[in-house]
Each structure stands twice: as structure tokens, then as C-alpha cells.
Amino acid sequence: MAKIKIPTPLRAYTGGNAEIAVQGETVGAALNDLTTQFPELRQHIFENDQLRNFVNVFIGEEDIRYRDGLNTDLDADDNMRIIPSIAGGR
């Protein structure tokens, strides 16, 4: 199963888990599996089944926006991550 690394701001919705194993042959299917496991996460990732604009999903070091977006093929050993928008500095 592929893994998704969850950023700190979203861990409140994954029971504190930093990494979740997900099933799916595409990025979209894997994110659907993730939000089925953690329904409260869905509104923070999707808007009308599209990725919300501030959500950055990477496979390895590549942004899926520059691959096939939610249709990007996913291998079982892929490591996905959601890159959070964080602004702290003080």
C-alpha cells in the first residue's frame, strides 16, 4: 500500500497520525481512501471532488500538478505527502 505523510496542521483530523497507508491506483483514489478513513479530512482537501487550491500533493519530490493531477498513477511503494501552507515565523 502507498503511504501518505500528513502535515501537522491536518493531523488533528487523522487522530494524530503522521503517516497513513492508503489503497488506490491513482492519487485521486488514494486520497479518496484517505478521506474515507478520516471523513473530517475531506472538507480540508477536496472541494466538489477537486483538490482545493492550497493543497499541495507530492509523490516523492514531484508535484502532482505537473504530472496528471488526481489521475496520476500510484505504485504501491510510492510515498505521497501533502505539503502544508504554513506561515509561522515569530
Next chain:
Amino acid sequence: MQATMTRIDPQQVTLTHDEVMRYSRHLIMPEVGVAGQKKLKAASVLLIGTGGLGSPLALYLAAAGIGRIGLVDYDVVDESNLQRQVIHYTSDVGKLKLDSAAAKMADINPYLIIDKHNTPLTSENALDILKDYDVIIDGTDNFPTRYLVNDACVMLGKPNVYGSIFRFEGQLTVFDAKQGPCYRCMFPEPPPPGLVPSCAEGGVLGILPGTIGTLQATEAIKLILGVGKPMIGRMLLYDALEMTFDTIKVRKNPACPVCGEHPTITELIDYEMFCGVPAHDRSDYKVKGAGAGVRGITVLDLKAREDAGEQPYILDVREPHELEISVIPGSHNIPKGQVVARAAEIPRDREVVVQCKTGIRSQDSIIMLQKLGFTNLVNLKGGINAWAREVDSSLPIY
């Protein structure tokens, strides 16, 4: 890499004997040498924020021999800053951060010129302040100022050494739209208000800004010297708990509204409206839209009602570990991340006062619960810290 990127020609700069002694560990490295040290002395760097990230930045850049450093801040040193803002000492509490930081920097390096900009950075003053510096370093703490700094840097053609932190996580990159992506290429839109808490609400490991700020200082020095591989088009992701440093690619978006092929944003905009949150605590921006539908109650009004014999239901949406710091007697705890799932536990037939540390998470919780049909929720303005300040001085403020 261009030979020199400073506004002052490094070849016109001289080093005194004292400076040669001071910088000898730089001068004996071929990557710096006398020529490189002159580049540093010719350089001007603007630090936006003299807090967590700004502290190590200011200390190391002053020590390294940067010729002129500008500081932008309007805040005063507060006790809760001292856990991480290492340029400020206990004896500085109450002083302007600018004065506190400048005193340390001048003591570290008397050759340094320091410009103090005692103001919040705004759309009105940003271009004017930034234009006089070679490298801009973003050490601010909120989304509106992040987008403002980005757009101003793109418009002025300046590199923006970016670092940001949250709890145990840090990010580092260099946005230089002349050679690579800008902040908006990576983050086209800010997250909705409330999703990503500030460090004041969500906390930050005290050492984390030290790590990220020191890395920002390193990138700034590399840019000025023109050595090594700058973090342009790459972002470093630091996880202090896992102790991992991962690098991802950041690509330039040809459709970017600021640095793309056909920019639609060609002058600075209202960034508070864009992000839906105030940029600083002196802002008169009021959260519009979502927050407008939330009723509030002051701590004094709540106390008066309790004194009159009412027993309002108080819902505390902080994390369980925060209850060890302070708690309003009789309150019921459901953390913000669980309020929707545990909504059945919240009464609907009487008024519920929702409370957190400062009133931000409680407002977010009310907005989420209103979508489930709750109409009986009021937000405790200022949270338990206001309660501690105005009602019950036996409680600590955090």
C-alpha cells in the same frame, strides 16, 4: 550565477586591518576570501520580522559581516517571546524589538549599519522599504504578509529567502522569480482562515526557528557570494520529530498571476482581504464572511451572568494538554478537531459558550457546528487568557 548582485560594487569596498582579523576564518576559505568578504560588506539585507526566525538571522548575518541590515518590526518584546527569540533577553521585555535586536547586533559587529523600520509592512510601504536592499528575508508570521513580501519581491526583482515554521515542521526555499518560481507558484491561494493555526495558537518548538532561520542565513550568504547551489526551485522540508530533511521540487507556474507569462497582479493588493485574516495585531481588519455570523460574549459579561446565578454551559475546544495550564471550572472539553464527530455531546436546547485560548479556535468550531444546524453557540471573546486577565487572576496567561 552573476558575479555580483549587490547595489554597491564590492570592488569599491575596503576591509580595515581590524576587519581582516575579525573575518579571518572567512578570508582563508577560497569560497569566500577577500573578494567574498567585500561582497558581504557591500551587501544589504532586509529582515522582515525580528522574532523567531529573525533572531538567528540577525545574529549570524551581523557576525558574518553583512554591510547593512534593515529590520522591519513594530512589536515590543514580550515574555512569551523569550522561549525562542534568542536575540531578546529577559531585561528587554517591554522594549521595542528593533531596539533590542539592534543593540545586540551592534555589539556583535560595530562595522554593521542597521536600519530600523518601526512599522508593520503594508501594501503602502512595502515597495519603498524593500527597494533599497539586495536580499529580502521573510521571517514574518502570517499569510497576508507572506503574500505581500512575495509580490513585492517579484515586482522589484529581488530574491526572497523564505522560511516558515509550525510546531515541529519547517520549510525553507529561495523564491527568485527572475530565475525560478515564486511563493504563489507553490501556494496559489492561502488556506481558509482557521485551518492553519498561528504559532501563538498552535505552538512552536523553541529551537525550530533557530534551525530554519540559520538555514535562511546560509542561503542569503550563498546568494551574496554567488557560491554553491541556491535553494531556487527546491524546498527543504524539515521534520524535527523524525529528524528528516526532505527536498521537493518547486516549479515555476507559467500561469502564475504575479510571475507568470501574463501576470494579472501588477501592483500590490489588499492582502488581508485576500487571506481573510489580519496581518498584524494593530490591523483594523475584521474577519469578514464566516466570522461575521458568530455571536460573541465578553469574559466580564459571562462572569456577571454567572454571578447572577446563571450556569452557562461552557465548551472548551482546546487540546487536552492545555487544560493542565488553565481551565474554567465546570467547562466541558472537546478538542476542535473532534467537535464535528462529537457534536451529539453538545447541548442544543440551551446556550453554549465556546471557549479556547484566545477566541480563534472557538470561533472556527462554532462555524463548523453552525453547518450542523447549531444556533445556540456564542464565542468567548479573548478566550481563557482574557478570563485569566480580567476575571480570575489566579490563572496563568499563556
